[in-house]
Amino acid sequence: AIDISKLRDQTGYVTLDVGYKNTGATKSNITFLDGELGVLKYRGYPIEQLAEKSTFIEVAYLLIYGELPTAEQLTKFQSDLTHHTLLHEDMKKFFDGFPSKSHPMGQLSSLVAALSAFYPESLKSNQTAEEQNQSIIKVLAKMATVVSWIYKKSLGHPVIYPQNKYDYVTNFLNMTFGQRTEEVEIDPVVVSAMNTLLILHADHEQNCSTSTVRIVGSSESNIYASVSAGISALWGPLHGGANQAVIEMLEQIKNDGGDTDKWIAKAKDKNDPFRLMGFGHRVYKNFDPRAKIIKKACDDILEKLGINDEVLEIAKRLEEVALQDPYFVERKLYPNVDFYSGIIYRALGFPTDMFTVLFALGRLPGWIAQWKEMKENKEPIGRPRQIYTGATNREYVDLDKR
Ligand code: ACO
Numbered sequence: 309a310i311d312i313s314k315l316r317d318q319t320g321y322v323t324l325d326v327g328y329k330n331t332g333a334t335k336s337n338i339t340f341l342d343g344e345l346g347v348l349k350y351r352g353y354p355i356e357q358l359a360e361k362s363t364f365i366e367v368a369y370l371l372i373y374g375e376l377p378t379a380e381q382l383t384k385f386q387s388d389l390t391h392h393t394l395l396h397e398d399m400k401k402f403f404d405g406f407p408s409k410s411h412p413m414g415q416l417s418s419l420v421a422a423l424s425a426f427y428p429e430s431l432k433s434n435q436t437a438e439e440q441n442q443s444i445i446k447v448l449a450k451m452a453t454v455v456s457w458i459y460k461k462s463l464g465h466p467v468i469y470p471q472n473k474y475d476y477v478t479n480f481l482n483m484t485f486g487q488r489t490e491e492v493e494i495d496p497v498v499v500s501a502m503n504t505l506l507i508l509h510a511d512h513e514q515n516c517s518t519s520t521v522r523i524v525g526s527s528e529s530n531i532y533a534s535v536s537a538g539i540s541a542l543w544g545p546l547h548g549g550a551n552q553a554v555i556e557m558l559e560q561i562k563n564d565g566g567d568t569d570k571w572i573a574k575a576k577d578k579n580d581p582f583r584l585m586g587f588g589h590r591v592y593k594n595f596d597p598r599a600k601i602i603k604k605a606c607d608d609i610l611e612k613l614g615i616n617d618e619v620l621e622i623a624k625r626l627e628e629v630a631l632q633d634p635y636f637v638e639r640k641l642y643p644n645v646d647f648y649s650g651i652i653y654r655a656l657g658f659p660t661d662m663f664t665v666l667f668a669l670g671r672l673p674g675w676i677a678q679w680k681e682m683k684e685n686k687e688p689i690g691r692p693r694q695i696y697t698g699a700t701n702r703e704y705v706d707l708d709k710r
Contacts, residue, residue: 322693322694322695324695328514328519329590332514333514333519333522333690334514334522334681334682334685334687335685336513336514336678336681337351337374337681338350338351338371338511338513338674338677338678338681339351339371339511339512339513339674340352340513341512341513341591341592343589343591343592343593343594344593344594345594346592346594346595346596346597347597348512348597348598350367350370350371350510350511351370351371351374351375353370353376355507355508355597355598355601356597356601358370358507359504359507359508359601362376362507363475363476363477363503363507364476364477364502364503364506364507364510364670364673365382365385365386365389365475365476365477366382367506367507367510367673368448368510368672368673368676369381369382369385371510371511371673371674371676371677372444372673372676372677372680386475386476388445388449389445389448389449389476390449390470390472390474390476390479391449391472392445392446392449392450393449393450393452393453393470393472393479394450394453394469394470395423395426395450395453395454395457396426398426399419399422399423399426399454400457400467402418402419402422403415403419403457403458403461403467404461406461408461408462408464409462411543411661412455412458412459412462412661412662412664412665413539413540413542413543413549413664413665413668414543415458416451416454416455416458416539416665416668417536417537417539417540417543418536419454419458420447420451420454420532420535420536420539421532421533421536422532423446423447423450423454423532424530424532424533427443427446427532429442429443430443430446430530430531430532431530433528440680440683443530443531443532444531444676444680447531447532447535447672447676448672448673448676451535451668451669451672452470452476452479452480452483452669453470453483455480455484455662455665455666455668455669456468456480456483456484457483458662458665459484459658459659459662460483460484462659466488467483468482468483468484468486468487468488469483470483477499477502477503477506478494478499480502480669481494481498481499481502482494484658485657495613497609497612497613498613498656501605501609501652501656502656504601504602504605505602505605505649505652505653505666505670506666506669506670507670508598508601508602508645508649508670509598509645509649509666509667509670509671510670510671510673510674511671511673511674511677511678512671512674515547515590516541516542516544516546516547517538517539517541517542517547517548517671517675518538518671518674518675518678519541520537520538520540520541521534521535521537521538521541521675521678521679522534522678522679522682522687522690523690524537524538525679525682525683526682526687526688526689526690527689527690531676531679534675534679535672535675535676535679538668538671538675539668542664542667542668542671543664545585548646548664548667548668548671549664550585550586550644550646551586551646551649551650551653551663551664551666551667552650552660552661552663552664553585553586554585554586554623554646554647554649554650555619555650555651555654555660555663556585556660557571557584557585557586558619558622558623558626558650558651559619561622561626562618562619562622566618566622566625568622568625568626568629569629571584571626572584572626572629572630572633575587575630575635576633576635584626584630584636584641585646586623586643586644586646586647586648587630587636587641587642587643587644587647588639588641588642588644589642589644592642592644593640594640594642595642595643596642596643596644596645598644598645599642599643599644599645599647599648602645602647602648602649602652603643603647603648605648605652606620606648606651606652606655607620609652609655609656610651610652610655613655615655617651617654617655619651620648620651623647623648623651627643627647646667649663649667650663653666
């Protein structure tokens, strides 16, 4: 009998879609987005409602398990997480090995991959549902500690251990900004802002880093390796690295005298590689709904914290000019989620090179949910095809004849 699936593999057409602009890689019931209408929903709930009403941990639960948690489920989830926030003491040796000025994203990707060495049960490719859930809880709980410790190490300060009395976000902020010598009050305004930022970044369907997590996981790699690969994919300035690039750009514009028209002209000049960072999106061709929420949050938070940041004015001016300029209008280039996020991170006290790490912390529940869904769907190993354009037949030439 003929095995039709094999026949199709060997003789079917190959669709060439460089950058996967129109190619779906999976069916998913996690996140819906409509780029034309500017709609984003997690599991059917509009992002606007989630950002206003829920906490990051509720959203993480929703993304990973498919439903908003009941009060009881939320308490259990939080308690499970707080009981796994500690890192193995030997992990500290890895932190010590990095030069203090090395980029936090490189450290994060390596440290998350290194966690697999301490939790080898995650290496089993046929984990039971309970074992898989334990791995999920561990990576979610421990990554916040890793991120805080990267920051502490960059300052040369002693690390702060997680404390079970705090919720996830407060614990993270305490490990980041707390001190060993005295109790530091964590401002509820900062906790709320952090929750909003993490929620807005929590998932975005098949973007570069999420597709990476799914494709790495599809070879049955463990969750730490899959998430570590997602972190590497997120690092680039065309993806998560844009939040750092935006602030650097705004600072550069400020130091150059704040002439936004000049920089808009540069972004339009096809002979100049400069792009307006934080502008444009592969999918949103109307507006990015997250950018609207973040712009408003940015105004609120800066006001509440009593901060007057000149780069916020520059950002608003750039947006205003760009939105009226035919170049940006014709190409449907609007501010994306990261145009304003960096200004908030900075107001909260984070240094620029930590911004993309914070994006990774926010995106983690999305990566986990997508990894879990890929496994539940029993998706085959990801393996794109190609159109070969190289030489056809060549005879080997001996070294002395070349
Ligand atoms: N500034 C100036 N021109 C731009 C910009 C920009 N920020 N973004 C796109 N364009 C232009 C391109 O030059 C191109 O013009 P052309 O048609 O004359 O050649 C056109 O708009 C389409 O751009 P592409 O690069 O083909 O669009 P693509 O969908 O591949 O890229 C991307 C999307 C990577 C986000 C792009 O808009 C960009 O580089 N933006 C700046 C970086 C950024 O903010 N990245 C964060 C993305 S959101 C996130 O990951 C959370």
